[in-house]
Amino acid sequence: MSDKQKLVMVGNGMAGVRTIEELMKLAPDRYDITIFGAEPHPNYNRIMLSPVLAGEQTLDEIVLNPLDWYRSHGITLHTGSKVVAVDRVKRRVRAEDGTEAAYDRLLLCTGSKPFMLPVPGNTLQGVMAYRDIADTQAMIEAASRPGHAVVIGGGLLGLEAANGLRLRGMDVTVVHVGDWLLDRQLDQSAGRLLQDALQARGLAFRLGAHTEALLGDEAGRVRALRFKDGSEIPADLVVMAVGIRPNTELAEQMGLLVNRGIVVHDTLQTVTDARIYSVGECAAHRGTAYGLVAPLYEQAQVAANHLAEWGMARYAGSQTSTKLKVTGIDLFSAGDFMGGEGSEEIVLTDPAGGVYKKLVLRDDKLVGACLYGDTQDGSWYFQLLREGASLGSLRGQLMFGPPAERAH
DSSP: OOOEEEEEEOOHHHHHHHHHHHHHHHTTEEEEEEEEEESSSSEEEEEGGHHHHTSOOTTTGEEEOHHHHHHHHHEEEETTTTTTEEEETTTTEEEETTTTEEEEEEEEEEEEOOOOOOOTTTTTTTEEESSSHHHHHHHHHHTSSSSSSEEEOOHHHHHHHHHHHHHHHHHEEESSSSTTTTTTTTTTHHHHHHHHHHHTTOOEEEOOOOOEEEETTTTTTTEEETTSSSEEEOEEEEEEEEEEEEOOHHHHHHOBBBSOOOOOOOTSOOOOOTEEEEOOOEETTTTTTOSSHHHHHHHHHHHHHHHHOOOOOOOOOOOOOEEEEEEEEEEEEETTTTTTTOOEEEEEEEEETEEEEEEEEETTTTEEEESSSSOTHHHHHHHHHHHHHOOGGGGGGGGGGOHHHHHH
């Protein structure tokens, strides 16, 4: 019998496996580790699903930890094995297929699930979300037949889905309820520039548009989308990319406190049960559930520190910046880039060169930045924003990048 403690992880995604990697560095021999993953794959880079859809990469190329990695680290991996019950008194985990495992520490990394618009017709054949490898494969299969694809959602995921389907030969319309694309990451000017660039590549857009229903044919397949104004567009495939929700079903069933996610302390232990940790998109820390990779990896480091029983690290939340590449166009935003009352804006616009920069200042400090086309100074702006120092003499040259760089 091993005298090691037993660590069981539910979920085999990026945040969870990063926690295990960090733990291996700190305390490689402390735990016997068992991982349950609902998908039939090892850990892969979900962010790279878009290049797979676009035909630029293969599924094998986006695997982060191949099966050999689990074996060589002595980790028991159950793929295609969804956990359906956890007994917190007996400390046992049970999967749908009957597989069980006992734990001393439990790590919940159940991630998130896509939100499906509650409109009539959302269960028709040819209507899907875009979240994992299975969705990506279904979209590639659907795109093998020419036709009209409608992507609902003008956020990053929606635009990447639209671009991938276009590259695979479909006519694509993006339907977005907002007034401009990426309205959480860009201001209106940058959003309009992005729309112009994507239209030039063959994508069509319906903005400020509310979906009323999806219409099907006799065989139960989707054939059209109807808007609230009564107009319709043809649709042989509908992809919903309208946001995600933390996947907290199991946590709720276990009696853990859930509010916008599984509620955790600064140690990433759940507030309900100190033996249970949670990181990633399913966790809610100080009222926030993060969906970007950088904060999730910061959480992974802290959780690993406590699982290793070093007990020093604290997670205080993350200030996030968004650095995106949408179909080859570089975008960056951070902080309060919308500006408004009490703030001033420095703006540089070069539509012909495809460049737009907006910096937002308040009380002689940089509080927000939105960059389109030229993002090389993004990390410097983010540093200024995090430090919150007075700009002083820097103010006059802010738009031109860090002083040292200009000297060269």
